Amino acid sequence: MERWAGFARVYAVEVLCPEVPLLTKQDVLSKLRETCGAVAALDPTGETEGLSFHFPAHRVAFKDGSLPAQCTLVASAVPLAAEEAEETYRQTWDWPGAREAVARHRARVLVGDLMCAALPYPERLDLFQDALRGVLAAVPATALRWLPSGKFVDPAAWLLSRSEGGERDPLLGPINVRLFGLSADTRIMDTLGLAALGMPDLQCRYRGLDPAEVATGLHNLARHVFAKGDVLYEGASIPGLRKGERWTCRRRAAFAPPARAVVDLDPGPAYSTEDLA
Numbered sequence: 189m190e191r192w193a194g195f196a197r198v199y200a201v202e203v204l205c206p207e208v209p210l211l212t213k214q215d216v217l218s219k220l221r222e223t224c225g226a227v228a229a230l231d232p233t234g235e236t237e238g239l240s241f242h243f244p245a246h247r248v249a250f251k252d253g254s255l256p257a258q259c260t261l262v263a264s265a266v267p268l269a270a271e272e273a274e275e276t277y278r279q280t281w282d283w284p285g286a287r288e289a290v291a292r293h294r295a296r297v298l299v300g301d302l303m304c305a306a307l308p309y310p311e312r313l314d315l316f317q318d319a320l321r322g323v324l325a326a327v328p329a330t331a332l333r334w335l336p337s338g339k340f341v342d343p344a345a346w347l348l349s350r351s352e353g354g355e356r357d358p359l360l361g362p363i364n365v366r367l368f369g370l371s372a373d374t375r376i377m378d379t380l381g382l383a384a385l386g387m388p389d390l391q392c393r394y395r396g397l398d399p400a401e402v403a404t405g406l407h408n409l410a411r412h413v414f415a416k417g418d419v420l421y422e423g424a425s426i427p428g429l430r431k432g433e434r435w436t437c438r439r440r441a442a443f444a445p446p447a448r449a450v451v452d453l454d455p456g457p458a459y460s461t462e463d464l465a
Contacts, residue, residue, distance in 0.1 A: 199336060199384060200300035200301070204333060206295075207295055219322040220322040221322075222322060223318045225243075225245060229241055239261040239262075240259070240302070241258065242256040243258070243259075259302065261299055264297075267296070280339040280340045281364075301316050312385065318350075321350050334381075336380070337363055338364055345360065365378070366444065370393075375393075375395070376443050377394075378443070378450065379391075381410075392455060394460070395459060406453075409453075420451045422437065423438075435456065439451065439452070
């Protein structure tokens with residue numbers, strides 16, 4: 189599988205908290221064992237400031253052997269900077285209460301994986317989200333700032349998405365569909381989140397289409413890519429939004445940051461924006 193620009197060596201989420209949480213190694217370890225199974229502290233007897241853990245059932249192969257997948261927690265008493273928060277608000281479309289919830293935070297806990305980049309991406313993401321669920325059992329959260337997808341996520345909704353049953357959705361946090369207005373009738377929409385896992389994100393530049401319909405189409409296609417892998421090859425033709433329409437896939441650099449490769453979807457002459465190519 190081709191590694192796309194933007195592939196995350198560390199996959200991370202910031203847990204925004206009302207105050208700096210009192211985290212002990214044993215407490216976090218016990219919560220992680222409830223959600224991840226076999227877990228051990230990297231420094232089980234030491235008094236290091238960091239909280240790092242490894243998962244012996246998830247081995248990552250290297251040239252000279254293998255190491256267990258790891259995660260680390262880093263707490264900070266410094267709230268999210270206003271400009272960082274504002275940038276994330278602009279592309280958070282599925283949580284109306286984000287601004288109010290984020291305003292209540294006074295501290296952050298960064299949760300990141302380590303030594304996990306070579307894991308199969310479904311295993312990597314599932315392990316990370318199981319670990320995050322364990323962390324949330326030990327850390328009160330007002331909001332999650334999902335760094336790979338560039339949006340705020342409601343902790344309650346996300347925990348529900350990880351539960352068994354009809355509400356389960358492994359991609360609630362990891363995938364975002366963003367909107368950028370270029371002119372009165374010309375827009376670009378893309379996905380953010382797949383590239384961090386080694387898959388291509390998607391992009392569509394268009395005019396004359398309903399943004400809500402394009403967003404739904406991109407979101408569904410992103411889920412297809414996650415389930416099937418890198419299947420949208422150069423020149424591939426896929427169904428458009430309406431019966432009989434075909435959209436063409438092209439490999440391109442992302443129009444909107446962060447810099448990464450994407451599959452650019454050409455919606456055809458009726459809606460295309462060739463002047464932006």
